Amino acid sequence: MRILVTGKEGQVDTSLQALADTQPDIELIRIGLPEADLSRPETLDSLVRGARPDVIVSSAAYTAVDKAESEADLAQRINGDGPGRLAQLAAELNIPILHLSTDYVFAGDKDGVYDEDDTPAPVSVYGKTKLSGEDQIRAATPNHVVLRTAWVYSPYGNNFVKTMLRLGETRDEINVVADQHGCPTYAPEIARALLAVARKVAADADPGLRGVFHLTGEGETTWAGFARGIFEGAGKRGRKPVAVNDIPTSAYPTPASRPANSRLSGKKLKNVYGLSLDPWRVSLAECLDQLCGPEI
Numbered sequence: 001m002r003i004l005v006t007g008k009e010g011q012v013d014t015s016l017q018a019l020a021d022t023q024p025d026i027e028l029i030r031i032g033l034p035e036a037d038l039s040r041p042e043t044l045d046s047l048v049r050g051a052r053p054d055v056i057v058s059s060a061a062y063t064a065v066d067k068a069e070s071e072a073d074l075a076q077r078i079n080g081d082g083p084g085r086l087a088q089l090a091a092e093l094n095i096p097i098l099h100l101s102t103d104y105v106f107a108g109d110k111d112g113v114y115d116e117d118d119t120p121a122p123v124s125v126y127g128k129t130k131l132s133g134e135d136q137i138r139a140a141t142p143n144h145v146v147l148r149t150a151w152v153y154s155p156y157g158n159n160f161v162k163t164m165l166r167l168g169e170t171r172d173e174i175n176v177v178a179d180q181h182g183c184p185t186y187a188p189e190i191a192r193a194l195l196a197v198a199r200k201v202a203a204d205a206d207p208g209l210r211g212v213f214h215l216t217g218e219g220e221t222t223w224a225g226f227a228r229g230i231f232e233g234a235g236k237r238g239r240k241p242v243a244v245n246d247i248p249t250s251a252y253p254t255p256a257s258r259p260a261n262s263r264l265s266g267k268k269l270k271n272v273y274g275l276s277l278d279p280w281r282v283s284l285a286e287c288l289d290q291l292c293g294p295e296i
């Protein structure tokens with residue numbers, strides 16, 4: 001099976017490459033900057049058509065949540081119009097498209113976990129542009145699977161785990177926001193699910209397999225809880241102790257607002273696809289093994 005994925009150095013596309021390398025029947029074609037530029041959707045056409053994929057995975061995005069507040073047009077082109085064009089190409093080629101979206105499409109004022117029927121109401125430019133991507137994909141082809149994920153980390157690229165480990169090298173204590181609740185998600189686990197979904201939709205036209213699904217690591221925490229998990233795990237691998245002080249969001253102002261609650265329910269993915277991701281603490285241990293070495 002030939003899978004075309006957008007992104008050449010992102011967390012998810014790199015994880016997908018690592019997984020594809022272990023699966024002889026999968027040929028992964030990664031397209032990205034500079035030749036495939038989502039902000040110039042016309043650059044995608046000949047590359048996608050020429051690759052003759054069986055499935056498209058739309059992973060690349062403008063992911064700088066705060067910077068997007070001052071680059072709304074660029075973020076809209078990359079997160080909205082680029083994926084929209086990819087979905088038109090998927091429709092033209094009569095193949096499915098899998099698209100990664102975000103928990104930040106929600107406002108964060110719900111009392112419980114968000115499921116797929118809840119109404120998005122993004123509070124940031126990033127969230128609005130990602131929702132536009134979802135909408136443009138839905139409009140272009142019914143043969144889509146939108147997978148909303150959250151708080152992505154991995155040994156690759158930039159993410160919260162790597163930032164905490166870097167800050168922990170020079171600090172004994174760190175203030176971390178303790179009133180935003182979400183689900184840390186390990187990019188290699190996203191890759192595992194993407195591949196399983198790709199295999200299924202490539203072989204089965206059932207409309208029940210299409211639509212929007214939530215895809216996050218099992219369990220939930222806050223950024224401060226996540227940070228504590230990181231430093232506990234790093235400590236077991238020989239790093240020095242770092243204390244985490246809980247602070248409210250109001251004490252850490254950022255250009256973009258973030259939802260106070262963006263916990264996503266994975267029930268639909270489990271019911272329809274029989275898929276669930278490992279608990280975030282299990283995946284975090286795997287990630288720390290790679291970044292800090294094994295427990296000592």
Ligand SMILES: NC(=O)c1ccc[n+]([C@@H]2O[C@H](COP(=O)([O-])OP(=O)(O)OC[C@H]3O[C@@H](n4cnc5c(N)ncnc54)[C@H](OP(=O)(O)O)[C@@H]3O)[C@@H](O)[C@H]2O)c1
Binds near residue numbers: 008033038078102
């Ligand atoms: N990271 C998170 O916490 C998070 C949370 C929820 C949802 N998601 C979604 O999950 C998906 C994967 O995220 P990730 O963490 O793997 O992202 P990432 O590590 O930030 O990687 C993003 C990728 O997109 C590429 N890209 C940026 N602008 C582009 C453009 N104009 N044209 C083509 N490619 C471009 C980047 O290329 P360069 O490296 O060359 O810039 C990079 O390869 C995204 O759709 C994101 O919205 C992520």
